[in-house]
Amino acid sequence: MQDKYYKNQMAEYCRLFHAYYAKLHRYAFTMLKENSAAEDIVQTVFLKLWEKKGQLLGEEKVGSYLYKSTYNLSLNYIRDSKTRGKHKQDAAQAIDPLVDNTHDKILATDLSLRIRGVMEELPPQCRLIFLKSRVEGKKYAEIASELNISVKTIEVQIGKALKVFREKLKDYL
Structure with missing residues (x-):
């Protein structure tokens, strides 16, 4: 019984991945202008989705979760990049x-x-x-x-x- 439940969740996860990955990647890329960073963020979003697999129900709720997570992680990446750049610049000047x-x-x-x-x-x-x-x-x-x-x-x-x-x-x- 549990095996069937796991397979259904995996099938749903794969469907969501194929339906949203490219869209989320484009969305992240428009904010970051870095392909590898956009890929990392979208992969992180899907990892978090898998960790919350039992909590999110309904396509609409999952879609908004994926976009909101991508947006927030992209902003965090931008903020952290600026901070790292500032630290590098300060270190170089020192x-x-x-x-x-x-x-x-x-x-x-x-x-x-x-x-x-x-x-x-x-x-x-x-x-x-x-x-x-x-x-x-x-x-x-x-x-x-x-x-x-x-x-x-x-x-x-x-x-x-x-x-x-x-x-x-x-x-x-």
Whole structure:
């Protein structure tokens, strides 16, 4: 007896599924604009219908239940999607400065080490002249009188140092 009851319920459920699935999918899709989300919602609606199989009687009552459930689940999905999007955006904004700042620090450290390495490769007089010009901020004439060499020699040495820097640090330029 119970077996026959179960078969009748299953037959009714299958009939409702075939009668309403496509309509409910279109209805959900018009709200969500996502095919997979619409499919998930309609499947959830039919799962809930199966769980309530003994409580809903009559075609009219079942039809309105299916549409109302689809509508409510679609609204919940939209609300949850907005919330998830907001959380993702907040997380991205919180992480971005940290990532950018860390990345910048790593690049600055790497560049600083490479500059020191290039400085060590310069001939001693060229390095001294370059340091006095670029680090100490002295003018060519000051350096020339301090080292007792011509301004032209200072210009040549700075040009030589800059050429070495351009060659060795070209991937940073």
